[in-house]
Amino acid sequence: MTLVIILGSMTSVIVDSPVPPAPRDRGRPAPGALPGTEGSGRWYVESVRPGDGPALRSLFAGCSPETVRLRFFGLPRELPREYADSVLACRPEVHDAVVVHRGDRRRLAGLAGLAAPAEAGPGAAAVLGVLVADEWQRQGLGRAMVDELLARARRRGVERISATVLPGRSRLLDAMARHLEPESSSLDRDGLTRVYRLGRPGR
Amino acid sequence: MAGSGRGPRERMVFSAAQLIRRDGVTATGMRDVAAHAGAPRGSLQHYFPGGKEQLVNEAVEWAGRYAARRVDRFLAELPRPTPGGLFAAMVRQWTDEYENSGFGTGCPVAAATVDCTASTESTRTAAADAFACWNRPLARALGEMGVPAERTEALATLMIGALEGAILIARAERDVRALTSVARELGPLLDGCATEAPPGR
Numbered sequence: 001m002t003l004v005i006i007l008g009s010m011t012s013v014i015v016d017s018p019v020p021p022a023p024r025d026r027g028r029p030a031p032g033a034l035p036g037t038e039g040s041g042r043w044y045v046e047s048v049r050p051g052d053g054p055a056l057r058s059l060f061a062g063c064s065p066e067t068v069r070l071r072f073f074g075l076p077r078e079l080p081r082e083y084a085d086s087v088l089a090c091r092p093e094v095h096d097a098v099v100v101h102r103g104d105r106r107r108l109a110g111l112a113g114l115a116a117p118a119e120a121g122p123g124a125a126a127v128l129g130v131l132v133a134d135e136w137q138r139q140g141l142g143r144a145m146v147d148e149l150l151a152r153a154r155r156r157g158v159e160r161i162s163a164t165v166l167p168g169r170s171r172l173l174d175a176m177a178r179h180l181e182p183e184s185s186s187l188d189r190d191g192l193t194r195v196y197r198l199g200r201p202g203r
Numbered sequence: 204m205a206g207s208g209r210g211p212r213e214r215m216v217f218s219a220a221q222l223i224r225r226d227g228v229t230a231t232g233m234r235d236v237a238a239h240a241g242a243p244r245g246s247l248q249h250y251f252p253g254g255k256e257q258l259v260n261e262a263v264e265w266a267g268r269y270a271a272r273r274v275d276r277f278l279a280e281l282p283r284p285t286p287g288g289l290f291a292a293m294v295r296q297w298t299d300e301y302e303n304s305g306f307g308t309g310c311p312v313a314a315a316t317v318d319c320t321a322s323t324e325s326t327r328t329a330a331a332d333a334f335a336c337w338n339r340p341l342a343r344a345l346g347e348m349g350v351p352a353e354r355t356e357a358l359a360t361l362m363i364g365a366l367e368g369a370i371l372i373a374r375a376e377r378d379v380r381a382l383t384s385v386a387r388e389l390g391p392l393l394d395g396c397a398t399e400a401p402p403g404r
């Protein structure tokens with residue numbers, strides 16, 4: 001998947017959640033400063049909306065092949081329609097997705113999603129995926145989106161999430177482990193998948 | 204195939220190509236692909252976040268690369284490479300398969316073309332690119348066998364087109380007649396196009 005998890009920090013992130021948020025989550029600013037954006041306004045993490053299709057395709061088109069490869073493991077030439085449909089359906093229980101922008105939803109800097117497992121059952125884990133435009137990577141946007149998705153997932157009662165990275169990118173999953181409890185890992189030629197257990201809300 | 208040295212993602216692409224060439228894109232389900240590849244169903248979500256469309260497109264691209272690589276293998280097995288000999292080798296791959304395994308499968312690129320060109324633009328593009336990928340080494344090989352440069356691409360297209368059409372007819376008839384016919388009739392025509400001394404001779 002390619003957790004472009006960004007461990008830097010940001011000026012302020014306004015979180016707008018479509019699912020009933022815990023009071024402390026609404027409008028929670030992220031700490032720290034976002035380099036190079038002084039005076040350029042706040043960042044907003046918001047739910048994907050049905051009309052975001054053109055902006056999502058634009059975000060994808062602006063990403064480098066390497067960024068696309070890290071997210072999709074291959075090189076789709078355009079935002080895969082099935083994926084876009086899933087995100088734009090705006091059904092958080094199936095595929096919860098958020099975008100990050102600086103006030104103009106036509107110019108998205110990132111997209112993150114948490115897809116329900118294809119098959120329910122014991123140990124099933126929702127699948128986390130993050131895409132951040134090249135110019136905004138490593139500045140905290142991915143982390144802000146992931147935090148929001150995880151907070152919502154906890155409120156929905158999601159117990160496990162999973163993430164996969166390409167071989168050699170395990171530090172991205174290690175970064176996740178600082179905030180979540182790793183439950184299992186599997187490594188093969190194509191990548192490393194780790195499952196994390198989500199704590200209950202408020203923990 | 205499962206159990207080879209390939210990783211699960213590559214196995215799933217391979218399995219998708221095998222199932223598409225048997226059942227077509229529409230009838231091939233993600234669950235079928237995971238089962239054929241011996242991979243957990245959930246791994247499809249991880250490795251193909253773009254869903255079936257991404258998997259199908261990658262299977263089509265894989266098939267194009269496979270067909271392109273086969274060209275060099277056919278050439279290496281010919282004692283004296285000629286355009287007609289190369290085409291006969293391409294056809295023989297299919298007659299061997301049909302005589303040994305039945306007529307249940309065709310070309311995955313053709314199957315994806317039939318199923319998806321009207322509905323999925325990205326798959327149409329992937330199929331067109333796969334045919335182009337196959338065409339390039341064929342055209343190059345024809346040039347190396349003395350076919351004038353201005354004709355190599357068109358004759359490569361003729362070879363692929365004749366083969367794909369014969370595959371389709373063979374499956375319909377459950378008989379390799381169409382395949383052996385095009386090899387027999389087209390071979391001399393192709394050989395007659397090699398009018399120049401091969402480069403380097």
